Amino acid sequence: MRIAVPNKGRLHDPSVDLLERAGLHIESAADRKLYADTVDPEVTVLFARAADIPEYVADGAAAVGITGRDQVVESGCDLVELVDLEFGRCRLVLAAPEEGDITSPEGLAGGSVATEFPRITREYLEREGIDADVVEVTGATELTPHVEMADAIVDITSTGTTLRMNRLAVIDEVLDSSVRLYAHPDYADDPKVEQLVTAFESVLAAEDKRYVMMNVPRERLDDVREVIPGLDGPTVMDVAGDDTVAVHVVVDERDVFEVINDLKAVGASGILVTEIERLVE
Ligand SMILES: Nc1ncnc2c1ncn2[C@@H]1O[C@H](COP(=O)(O)OP(=O)(O)OP(=O)(O)O)[C@@H](O)[C@H]1O
Numbered sequence: 001m002r003i004a005v006p007n008k009g010r011l012h013d014p015s016v017d018l019l020e021r022a023g024l025h026i027e028s029a030a031d032r033k034l035y036a037d038t039v040d041p042e043v044t045v046l047f048a049r050a051a052d053i054p055e056y057v058a059d060g061a062a063a064v065g066i067t068g069r070d071q072v073v074e075s076g077c078d079l080v081e082l083v084d085l086e087f088g089r090c091r092l093v094l095a096a097p098e099e100g101d102i103t104s105p106e107g108l109a110g111g112s113v114a115t116e117f118p119r120i121t122r123e124y125l126e127r128e129g130i131d132a133d134v135v136e137v138t139g140a141t142e143l144t145p146h147v148e149m150a151d152a153i154v155d156i157t158s159t160g161t162t163l164r165m166n167r168l169a170v171i172d173e174v175l176d177s178s179v180r181l182y183a184h185p186d187y188a189d190d191p192k193v194e195q196l197v198t199a200f201e202s203v204l205a206a207e208d209k210r211y212v213m214m215n216v217p218r219e220r221l222d223d224v225r226e227v228i229p230g231l232d233g234p235t236v237m238d239v240a241g242d243d244t245v246a247v248h249v250v251v252d253e254r255d256v257f258e259v260i261n262d263l264k265a266v267g268a269s270g271i272l273v274t275e276i277e278r279l280v281e
C-alpha cells in the first residue's frame with residue numbers, strides 16, 4: 001500500500017510524526033528522497049506536494065494520502081475521507097480591505113476576487129448568487145486588493161495575523177479545513193487501509209489521555225474510586241505481602257492536576273503520570 005505524505009512545508013513534520021507514533025517508522029528516508037519504505041513491508045511512503053496529493057490518490061498512484069481538506073476540495077477529486085487528523089486546522093475566508101466599501105458578500109457583485117483556490121471560490125460565488133470575476137494567483141494573495149488587482153480575496157487564515165498585517169477584514173467564511181487521511185474509493189475498505197485508520201485513531205484517542213498509577217491503602221480504595229472521574233473503573237492489583245493495592249487508571253489530561261490533589265488527599269502515594277502512545281478503543 002502506498003501512502004502519499006506532504007514532502008515539505010508546514011504539513012510535512014506533523015505527518016511524519018503521526019506515522020512514527022502510529023508505529024509506521026519510515027526507513028531509509030533521505031532529505032531529497034521522494035519515496036521510502038516503512039517497517040511494514042506492505043507500506044511505502046511517497047513524498048509529494050500537499051496540493052498534488054489529491055491527484056496522486058485519485059489516480060491510484062497512492063491508495064491513501066495525508067493532506068488538507070482545502071486541497072482535496074480545490075482539486076475536485078472524489079476521495080473518501082477516512083480520519084480527521086486534527087492538525088493544519090485553518091479556514092478559507094472571503095476578505096476585503098478594512099477601510100474599503102465591501103462589507104458583505106453581496107458587495108462583491110460586478111467586482112473581482114483574487115485567490116489560490118479558484119474552484120472553491122467559483123463554487124462559493126455560485127452558491128451565494130454573486131456575479132464576480134475570479135483572479136487566479138499562486139500566493140501572497142493578501143497584496144492584490146491594495147494594488148487594484150482585485151476587490152477582495154479568498155485565502156487561508158488560521159491565526160488571522162496575515163490578514164491583520166495587510167489590513168484585510170473577514171467578510172464571510174468559505175470553507176473549514178484541517179488535515180485528513182483520504183483514500184481512493186477502491187481502497188477505502190482495504191484491510192491494510194483499515195489497519196492504518198485504526199492506528200491513526202488510536203494515536204489521536206491517546207493524545208489527551210494520561211495513565212495514572214498509584215499505591216493506595218486497601219481501606220481507602222472506595223475513597224479513591226470516588227475521586228477518579230468518568231472513565232472505566234480503575235485496575236486494582238494487590239501489592240505482594242502488604243495491605244496496599246496498586247491502582248492504575250486512564251485520566252483526561254485536563255483532569256490530571258485536580259485528580260492528583262484529590263488522590264493525595266485520600267491517601268494515595270507514589271503517584272506516577274505517563275503519556276499514552278496509543279489507545280485502541
Ligand atoms: N496558515 C495556515 N494555518 C494552518 N494550516 C495552513 C496554513 N496555511 C496552509 N495550511 C494548510 O497547509 C496546507 C499546505 O499549505 P501550503 O500549500 O501553503 O504549503 P505550506 O505547507 O504552507 O508550505 P509553503 O506555503 O511554504 O509552500 C494548506 O492546504 C492548508 O491545508
Ligand SMILES: O=P(O)(O)OC[C@H]1O[C@H](OP(=O)(O)OP(=O)(O)O)[C@H](O)[C@@H]1O
Pocket residue numbers: 139140155156157158159160161162163
Ligand atoms: O492566519 P495566519 O496564521 O496568518 O496564516 C495565514 C497565511 O498562512 C499561509 O501562508 P504561508 O505562511 O503558508 O505562506 P504561503 O502563502 O507562501 O503559503 C496562507 O497563505 C496565509 O497567507
Ligand SMILES: [Mg+2]
Pocket residue numbers: none
Ligand atoms: Mg503556505
